[in-house]
Amino acid sequence: MIPYGKQSISEEDVEAVAEVLRSDYLTCGPRVEAFENAFAEMCGAEFAVACSNGTAALHLAMLATGVGEGDRVITTPITFLASANAGRYVGAEVDFCDIEPETATLGAAFLEDSWRDETNAVVGVDYAGHPADFEAISKVASERGAVVIEDACHAVGGRWKKADEEYRVGSLPWVDAATFSFHPVKTLTTGEGGMVTTNNPEIAERARLLRSHGMVRKPDKFQLFGTSGALSEVGDWAYEMQELGFNYRLTDLQCALGISQLKRLPEFIERRQQVVSKYNEAFAELELLKTPSIGPWIGDENELSWHLYPVRVDFKSLGKSKKQFAAELREKGIGSQVHYIPVSEQPYYRSEGVHFPNANSFYDSVISLPLFPSMTDSDSSLVCEAVSDLLN
Numbered sequence: 001m002i003p004y005g006k007q008s009i010s011e012e013d014v015e016a017v018a019e020v021l022r023s024d025y026l027t028c029g030p031r032v033e034a035f036e037n038a039f040a041e042m043c044g045a046e047f048a049v050a051c052s053n054g055t056a057a058l059h060l061a062m063l064a065t066g067v068g069e070g071d072r073v074i075t076t077p078i079t080f081l082a083s084a085n086a087g088r089y090v091g092a093e094v095d096f097c098d099i100e101p102e103t104a105t106l107g108a109a110f111l112e113d114s115w116r117d118e119t120n121a122v123v124g125v126d127y128a129g130h131p132a133d134f135e136a137i138s139k140v141a142s143e144r145g146a147v148v149i150e151d152a153c154h155a156v157g158g159r160w161k162k163a164d165e166e167y168r169v170g171s172l173p174w175v176d177a178a179t180f181s182f183h184p185v186k187t188l189t190t191g192e193g194g195m196v197t198t199n200n201p202e203i204a205e206r207a208r209l210l211r212s213h214g215m216v217r218k219p220d221k222f223q224l225f226g227t228s229g230a231l232s233e234v235g236d237w238a239y240e241m242q243e244l245g246f247n248y249r250l251t252d253l254q255c256a257l258g259i260s261q262l263k264r265l266p267e268f269i270e271r272r273q274q275v276v277s278k279y280n281e282a283f284a285e286l287e288l289l290k291t292p293s294i295g296p297w298i299g300d301e302n303e304l305s306w307h308l309y310p311v312r313v314d315f316k317s318l319g320k321s322k323k324q325f326a327a328e329l330r331e332k333g334i335g336s337q338v339h340y341i342p343v344s345e346q347p348y349y350r351s352e353g354v355h356f357p358n359a360n361s362f363y364d365s366v367i368s369l370p371l372f373p374s375m376t377d378s379d380s381s382l383v384c385e386a387v388s389d390l391l392n
């Protein structure tokens, strides 16, 4: 069975983790900063803050950019639940905005329809590895004083060039903070893990503080201790809690795996791009299938980092339901998945009479085919043949 996605772990990865097990620090040690520095360098960001998973990264990004109670957050319906839930964690209300129909990313043209006076943040998602049009999103958001967060969980290592400018996911000029996940289905894994990147030193400092209980360890940053009251005299043991934070730390074991995986990222991305090109070519002539589109805001698409390969199938004309199509793929040894059920239709978020037509019609046709770096040529050929068979 070829799964829709899968991690790739090398002997070097295993050795890197084993080395930490033999060392003094399993957590809070030197690998954390080393992973953060390597990650920041890879994506061209000033700061990177490692944390326990992609959901925690989104939560920290919300907290660090000051989104909270009384605010409203707009996100896209075509995403994983976490992009919306992070707004709820900080006590904000969540609204949705319809998608740009070709790339299934947040539709900047629909942002104003969903905007309310209290809207204070927009979370765009790099769906399947294709960056949302953050330039257009930021135009709407910054006019209204709202922050822009890039949920880049699908796009680690992605970049593109347009009009002599080079853009790297994780340091786009239009976003306040970007968030990543290192879950095993994602392009780079630490088991569980996440990262917040930003070029803003205050956002980075707050994310770092809130990742670990809101606890300050440097005496020169103390607000109270060492100056007055019962704790006017403090020593090396002292720490000061200035606000409510969390334990969202990433261990040295995970960071060592992350550092090792990061070295392999170019090879992962290249292999994913090869499979994407092969699929695009094999499926180009199929009338009932549409391969992933590239938005006009992307100039040179050649260096995008693909996490998923979602195709759109005209199931109605095919005379077959998506469920049946997936079952027939499975019979041929091919796994598939659906990304995503529109979050705006989930019972928790759904509101009577509110539907997003582009998102819902995207859901009707979309299905993700296998894409992972250890796919062999015969795996990808099998997918091409099986899909062509089912559609002819």
Ligand SMILES: *Cc1c(COP(=O)(O)O)cnc(C)c1O
Pocket (backbone or CB within 6 Å): 053, 054, 055, 056, 079, 080, 082, 083, 125, 151, 153, 154, 180, 181, 182, 183, 192, 193, 194
């Ligand atoms: C995976 C994912 C997340 C959540 O990441 P976790 O590490 O599983 O918490 C958030 N947003 C998107 C778009 C994702 O794909």
